[in-house]
Amino acid sequence: MNPGHANVIALVASAGCARIDKISVLESVDATPYASPGTWKAIGFCMRVDDPAAPPLAERAMPSFKEAVEMMSHALKIEVDEIRFDVEYAAATEDVDLGYMTIDKGCIAGMRCCWSARVDGRAVIELKVAWKLGTKLEPNWPVEEGWLIEIDGVPNIRCKYQQAGQSGDPRTFDPGTLTAMPMIHAIPHVFAAAPGIVTADQLPLVAGAYAVRR
Numbered sequence: 776m777n778p779g780h781a782n783v784i785a786l787v788a789s790a791g792c793a794r795i796d797k798i799s800v801l802e803s804v805d806a807t808p809y810a811s812p813g814t815w816k817a818i819g820f821c822m823r824v825d826d827p828a829a830p831p832l833a834e835r836a837m838p839s840f841k842e843a844v845e846m847m848s849h850a851l852k853i854e855v856d857e858i859r860f861d862v863e864y865a866a867a868t869e870d871v872d873l874g875y876m877t878i879d880k881g882c883i884a885g886m887r888c889c890w891s892a893r894v895d896g897r898a899v900i901e902l903k904v905a906w907k908l909g910t911k912l913e914p915n916w917p918v919e920e921g922w923l924i925e926i927d928g929v930p931n932i933r934c935k936y937q938q939a940g941q942s943g944d945p946r947t948f949d950p951g952t953l954t955a956m957p958m959i960h961a962i963p964h965v966f967a968a969a970p971g972i973v974t975a976d977q978l979p980l981v982a983g984a985y986a987v988r989r
Contacts (some may be wrong), residue, residue: 780921
C-alpha cells in the first residue's frame with residue numbers, strides 16, 4: 776500500500792499558512808473495486824476483528840505510511856518525539872463474496888488506521904486511512920471517496936482531492952492511476968537527482984503532462 780500523492784498536496788497547501796498547529800491527511804474510500812486479495816489479506820482483512828495479531832501485521836505491512844509522516848515532519852521542520860500507529864476495525868455482518876475473495880462474518884471488512892507524529896504527547900501530523908470492502912460491515916463508516924486534507928493554523932485550510940467519473944460521479948474511484956501517475960511523472964526528476972535517497976519534498980514540482988489535441 777502507498778500513501779499516494781495527497782501528503783505532497785498537503786505540504787503545498789501548507790504554504791498558505793502563517794502558522795501550522797496540526798496537519799492531517801485522510802484517504803477514505805470504499806475500496807471494493809481494488810481487486811487485490813493478496814494486498815488486503817497482507818494487512819489483515821479476513822482476520823477476526825479481535826485477533827491480537829492483526830494490528831501489528833497491519834503496521835508492519837505498510838511502512839511507507841510511516842515514512843511519509845517522517846518526510847512531512849522533515850519538510851515542515853518539526854522535531855517529533857514519536858510516530859504512533861493506531862487502528863480500529865469493522866466486522867462483516869454476514870459472509871461477503873466480493874468476487875475476488877470472501878470475508879467471513881465477524882472478520883475484518885474495514886479498517887481505519889492513523890500514523891501520528893507527536894510532540895509533547897500531541898499529534899501535529901496525522902496520516903489516516905479509512906478503507907472498507909463493501910457495505911455489509913459494522914460500523915459502516917461513511918467515506919469521502921478520495922483524500923481530505925485539513926490544516927489547523929492561521930488560517931485553517933481544508934481541501935479535498937478526488938477523482939471524478941466521466942459524468943462527475945466520484946464513485947468511479949481508481950486508486951491505481953492516482954497512486955501510480957505521480958511516481959511516473961517524477962521519473963525525470965529522480966533520474967536528474969544526485970545519487971542517494973531523495974524524498975518527495977526534495978524533488979522539484981512534479982506536474983502532469985498536458986495532452987495536446989490537434
